[in-house]
Amino acid sequence: MLAAVDTGESRVLVVHGIAGVGKSALIEYAENAAENMHVLRAVGVESEMELPFATLHQLCAPLLDRLERLPDPQRAALETVFGLRSGAPPERFLVGLAVLSLLSDASERRPLLCAVDDAQWVDQASLQVLGFVARRLLAESVVLIFGARERSRDLLGLPELELTGLRDADAHTLLDSVTYGRLDQHVRDRIVSETKGNPLALLELPRGLTVTQMAGGFGLLRADALPGRIEQSFLARIAALPEQTRTLLLIAAAEPVGDPALVWAAAARLGVTPAEALADGTREWLSLGARVTFRHPLVRSAVYRSAAEEDRRTVHLALAEVTDPDVDPDRRAWHLASAAPAPDESVAAELEKSADRARARGGLAAAAAFRQRCVALTVDASRRADRAVAAADATLQAGDLEAAGRYADIAARAARNEFQRVRARLVRSRVTFAGGLNQEAPPLLLDAARRLEPFDMDLARETYLIAWGTAALIAAHSDSLMAISTAVRELPPPDRTPHALDLVLDGYALLVTESRAAAVPVLRRALAALAGLPVGEVSKWGWVANAVSAAVWDDEAMRVLVGRVVEGARAAGALTELPFSLTSLGIAVSWTGDFAAADSIVAEIEDVSAATGVPIAPHVELRLSALRGRTDEAEALIAATIEEAGAGGQLMGVTVAQWAAAVLYNGLGRYEQALAAAKVCTRMAELWVSVWALPELVEAAVRAGDDAAARSALDDLADAALPSGTDWALGVLARSRALLSDEAKAEDLYREAIERLGRTELRPELARAHLLYGEWLRRDRQRVEARTQLKTAYEMFASIGMEAFAERAHRELLATGESIRKRTVEAESGEELTPQERQIALLVRDGLSNPEVGTRLFLSPRTVEWHLRKVFAKLSITSRKQLRDALPPSDHALTAR
Structure with a gap:
C-alpha cells in the first residue's frame, strides 16, 4: 500500500479483529514505515462518540491552513462542521467531498498516510464522511487505514484485512517471553489454543499469576471472553x-x-497532585506528553467501566467545571449530563443549546443524542413533551427510525395539551412515512393536519401538502387522496396573500375533487408563483411541486422548474434529495429526445445514490429503454420494477413501468401487448403518468381493432388536455383524434399535430406524429406523400436513437415501394469509453472545469484529470476543445451547469 503512492495511486484498508489482536501495532508499523509521507492520525474515543465530526477534526486539523484552496461551498461546509463559521448545516456528503478535495490537495506536495484507529468508537458523522472519502480515492497518492474491532456498516465494501492472532510457533515464543520458569507443555499448548494467538492476551494474562494459577485458571477462558x-x-x-x-x-x-x-485542572479540583498521582508504574498505563493517551484502548474502557457510578459522576463534574464554556460548550454540557445524578433543568437547557449547535454543524446524530439526553434530564412534564418531539424529529433526521418512534411515543405520553399531542402525532406520522412507502402514512398525516388546524394553520397546510404528495406517490387506491383533497377544499382561505404552496395545494385538491378544467387556472397561478420563489424554497418542495407543470402540459416550464430544483439541491449540497430531483429532470429531458443528456443524468443519479446509499427507482432508465426500443433490456427492467414496486405498494413505480411497456410495444408494433400495458397504467389512481399513457392506449387500441377502448381513452385524453391549451397537449390530442377520424378530418388533424408539436422541443412526439401521418397516407394509397412523412419520421427516430420506432418507419417505407438504405441508428461517439469516462467527457465538453466535474461526480480534481487523460487516449485527441467534435452536442446544457 505504501509503495502504491509512488505511482500516483491511492489505497484503502480496513484492519479488523478482536481487541488485542494487533491492529494498533500494525497501524503504528505503517506510520513508522511511511518515511517520505505526511502522516495524519486520529483515534476514536468511546466517550466522544456523540460529538459530531470529532474524529474528522482530529485527522484534518493539521491541514486546516489549506481550506482557502477549496471551492467555496466545500470550504464553507468544513468550516461549518468544525465550528469555524456559522451557517446552514451542510449535507454530510458535501463535507465528504470537501475532505476528499482537502486530502487530494495536500497530497500534491507530499503523499499522505491517514490512520484512523479504534474506528468502532469514531462518531457517526466522521465515520460516514471517511467511508465516503475511502470509496472515492483513486489517483490522489493517499493511503487510508482504519483499525476497528468489527466491520462497520459505513466501511462495508472497502478492502479489508482480518487479524486472527499469531501462528502457534510465534504465540509460544511470545508466551515464553513473559513467563518465568518452565511451563508444562500441555499448559502452554492450552493457553495458546484458548487465546487463539491473541498477542495482548498472551502478554497480559500471565502478568501477576503463578504457574499454578495459570495452569488452574485457564480452563475457564473462552475466546469470546478475551476482552473482558x-x-x-x-x-x-x-x-x-x-x-x-x-x-x-x-x-x-x-x-x-x-x-x-484539562486533566491536571480536574485532578487539582479533586485534590490529586502530580507528586502523589505519578507513582511507580503510572507510565505503564498512561503517556503524558502533548496528549494524554492510554497505552491500550482496553485500559481506558477497563478503568472507566469498573469505576463506581458516583466516582464517574464526580470526575465528570470536575471536568465540566474546568472546561471553558465559551471554547468548548458542548463537551462541558456532555460532562454535566454525565455528572447529573437526577433530572436537572439547568443541564437539560445546556444540552438543548448543544443540540442546536450540533445541528448547525451538520451533526445530526450528535444533535439527536443531545436531545435524547435532554429529555431524560427534564423535570417538567410539559417541557418534556416538547423536548421529546424535538428529540424524535432530530433522531428521525439522523436516520434512527426505531428510536425516533420511541421518542414520539414519549412525547405523546408526556403531552399536557392538545397541541403537544398533535405535534407528537405529526412526528409519528413522519416516522411512519420515512419507514417506507406504505399505506399507513397518508391517513396518519391527514389526521395530524386536521388536528393542527386550530393551532397553526400554516403548518397544517404544509402537512396537508405532504399528505397529498405521499398519497399521490403510494396510494394503491384513490380513497386517501380523495379524503385529503376534500379536507383541503374545506379549509378557510389563508388570512394573507396566498403563497405558491397554497396555490399548489388548492390546485391539487381541485384536480381530485372536481376536474382538470377547474384545477388548471389555479395550477397556472401556482406555476407562475413557483417561478418567483428562491431556489432553496423550490428545492424544499420540489418533490411535490414538480408535478404542477406536468398537470398543465407545460414542457418548457417542466424543464425549467425541475432544473431549478436540481440547481438548488446541488448548491445546497442536498445530496439525499438530489437523486429524486434528477429523476424528474431525466424524465423531462427524455421528452426532448436528448438521450445523451438523459444518460448523463442517469449516471449522476447512480453516482449520488451510491455515495449516499439512498436507493432510487430506475424511472429514467425505464423511459429511455422503452423509447430506444431495446427489447431485452427494457422488458427485464419493466418486470423487475413492477415486481418490486408492486410488493411495496408504490403506485408511481408500477405506473411508470406500465407506461414504459406501452411505449416499448407500440414502437415494436406489438399492439396487443401495448394495449394491455396502457390499460393497466390508465386504470391507476395516479394523476400524471397515467395521463401520458392515454395516447399510447389510443394508438394501441386502434391498431388492435378495439375502437371502444380507443374512444374511451380519447375522451379521457380530451378532458385532460383541452383545459391546458398548450401545444404539447393539443398536439398530442390532435394526433390521437386523427387515429379515430374519417378521411375528411384525419389529414387536417395530423397536420395540426405536426404543426403544434413542431413548436415544442418534444422531438420524439413530433417524429411519432410524422410516422402516424405517413402510415395513414400509405393506407390511403397516397404513396408519394407517405414517403415524405415516413422519411422524416425515420430520419428523426434514427438521429434520436429510437431504434424500434425507426424500424417501424423503415418497414412502412418499404411498403410504399421506397428502396431506402437502412441506416444504423446513430451510434454515439466514444463507445469504448467506460460510463464514468463518458460522463466526465460530456461534462468537460459542456464547459465544466476539473474541480466542477469533481464536485458533480464526487471525485477529486486529480482523479478527474486521470480519467480525462484516458478519454483523450481512447478518442485520439489532445485537448478539451476537441471533445466538442468527438462527442455529440447536448441540447440541454442545464444538466451540466
Missing part, C-alpha cells in the same frame, strides 16, 4: 496502585480530548 478477561487482568494490577493514581486514570479515561491541562 484482559480488562480484568488490567484491573487487577491497577487496583494495587495508590488511590490518587487511580483517580488520575479515571479522569484521563473520562476526558476525551487528551488535553493535559
Whole structure:
C-alpha cells in the first residue's frame, strides 16, 4: 500500500479483529514505515462518540491552513462542521467531498498516510464522511487505514484485512517471553489454543499469576471472553496502585480530548497532585506528553467501566467545571449530563443549546443524542413533551427510525395539551412515512393536519401538502387522496396573500375533487408563483411541486422548474434529495429526445445514490429503454420494477413501468401487448403518468381493432388536455383524434399535430406524429406523400436513437415501394469509453472545469484529470476543445451547469 503512492495511486484498508489482536501495532508499523509521507492520525474515543465530526477534526486539523484552496461551498461546509463559521448545516456528503478535495490537495506536495484507529468508537458523522472519502480515492497518492474491532456498516465494501492472532510457533515464543520458569507443555499448548494467538492476551494474562494459577485458571477462558478477561487482568494490577493514581486514570479515561491541562485542572479540583498521582508504574498505563493517551484502548474502557457510578459522576463534574464554556460548550454540557445524578433543568437547557449547535454543524446524530439526553434530564412534564418531539424529529433526521418512534411515543405520553399531542402525532406520522412507502402514512398525516388546524394553520397546510404528495406517490387506491383533497377544499382561505404552496395545494385538491378544467387556472397561478420563489424554497418542495407543470402540459416550464430544483439541491449540497430531483429532470429531458443528456443524468443519479446509499427507482432508465426500443433490456427492467414496486405498494413505480411497456410495444408494433400495458397504467389512481399513457392506449387500441377502448381513452385524453391549451397537449390530442377520424378530418388533424408539436422541443412526439401521418397516407394509397412523412419520421427516430420506432418507419417505407438504405441508428461517439469516462467527457465538453466535474461526480480534481487523460487516449485527441467534435452536442446544457 505504501509503495502504491509512488505511482500516483491511492489505497484503502480496513484492519479488523478482536481487541488485542494487533491492529494498533500494525497501524503504528505503517506510520513508522511511511518515511517520505505526511502522516495524519486520529483515534476514536468511546466517550466522544456523540460529538459530531470529532474524529474528522482530529485527522484534518493539521491541514486546516489549506481550506482557502477549496471551492467555496466545500470550504464553507468544513468550516461549518468544525465550528469555524456559522451557517446552514451542510449535507454530510458535501463535507465528504470537501475532505476528499482537502486530502487530494495536500497530497500534491507530499503523499499522505491517514490512520484512523479504534474506528468502532469514531462518531457517526466522521465515520460516514471517511467511508465516503475511502470509496472515492483513486489517483490522489493517499493511503487510508482504519483499525476497528468489527466491520462497520459505513466501511462495508472497502478492502479489508482480518487479524486472527499469531501462528502457534510465534504465540509460544511470545508466551515464553513473559513467563518465568518452565511451563508444562500441555499448559502452554492450552493457553495458546484458548487465546487463539491473541498477542495482548498472551502478554497480559500471565502478568501477576503463578504457574499454578495459570495452569488452574485457564480452563475457564473462552475466546469470546478475551476482552473482558484482559480488562480484568488490567484491573487487577491497577487496583494495587495508590488511590490518587487511580483517580488520575479515571479522569484521563473520562476526558476525551487528551488535553493535559484539562486533566491536571480536574485532578487539582479533586485534590490529586502530580507528586502523589505519578507513582511507580503510572507510565505503564498512561503517556503524558502533548496528549494524554492510554497505552491500550482496553485500559481506558477497563478503568472507566469498573469505576463506581458516583466516582464517574464526580470526575465528570470536575471536568465540566474546568472546561471553558465559551471554547468548548458542548463537551462541558456532555460532562454535566454525565455528572447529573437526577433530572436537572439547568443541564437539560445546556444540552438543548448543544443540540442546536450540533445541528448547525451538520451533526445530526450528535444533535439527536443531545436531545435524547435532554429529555431524560427534564423535570417538567410539559417541557418534556416538547423536548421529546424535538428529540424524535432530530433522531428521525439522523436516520434512527426505531428510536425516533420511541421518542414520539414519549412525547405523546408526556403531552399536557392538545397541541403537544398533535405535534407528537405529526412526528409519528413522519416516522411512519420515512419507514417506507406504505399505506399507513397518508391517513396518519391527514389526521395530524386536521388536528393542527386550530393551532397553526400554516403548518397544517404544509402537512396537508405532504399528505397529498405521499398519497399521490403510494396510494394503491384513490380513497386517501380523495379524503385529503376534500379536507383541503374545506379549509378557510389563508388570512394573507396566498403563497405558491397554497396555490399548489388548492390546485391539487381541485384536480381530485372536481376536474382538470377547474384545477388548471389555479395550477397556472401556482406555476407562475413557483417561478418567483428562491431556489432553496423550490428545492424544499420540489418533490411535490414538480408535478404542477406536468398537470398543465407545460414542457418548457417542466424543464425549467425541475432544473431549478436540481440547481438548488446541488448548491445546497442536498445530496439525499438530489437523486429524486434528477429523476424528474431525466424524465423531462427524455421528452426532448436528448438521450445523451438523459444518460448523463442517469449516471449522476447512480453516482449520488451510491455515495449516499439512498436507493432510487430506475424511472429514467425505464423511459429511455422503452423509447430506444431495446427489447431485452427494457422488458427485464419493466418486470423487475413492477415486481418490486408492486410488493411495496408504490403506485408511481408500477405506473411508470406500465407506461414504459406501452411505449416499448407500440414502437415494436406489438399492439396487443401495448394495449394491455396502457390499460393497466390508465386504470391507476395516479394523476400524471397515467395521463401520458392515454395516447399510447389510443394508438394501441386502434391498431388492435378495439375502437371502444380507443374512444374511451380519447375522451379521457380530451378532458385532460383541452383545459391546458398548450401545444404539447393539443398536439398530442390532435394526433390521437386523427387515429379515430374519417378521411375528411384525419389529414387536417395530423397536420395540426405536426404543426403544434413542431413548436415544442418534444422531438420524439413530433417524429411519432410524422410516422402516424405517413402510415395513414400509405393506407390511403397516397404513396408519394407517405414517403415524405415516413422519411422524416425515420430520419428523426434514427438521429434520436429510437431504434424500434425507426424500424417501424423503415418497414412502412418499404411498403410504399421506397428502396431506402437502412441506416444504423446513430451510434454515439466514444463507445469504448467506460460510463464514468463518458460522463466526465460530456461534462468537460459542456464547459465544466476539473474541480466542477469533481464536485458533480464526487471525485477529486486529480482523479478527474486521470480519467480525462484516458478519454483523450481512447478518442485520439489532445485537448478539451476537441471533445466538442468527438462527442455529440447536448441540447440541454442545464444538466451540466
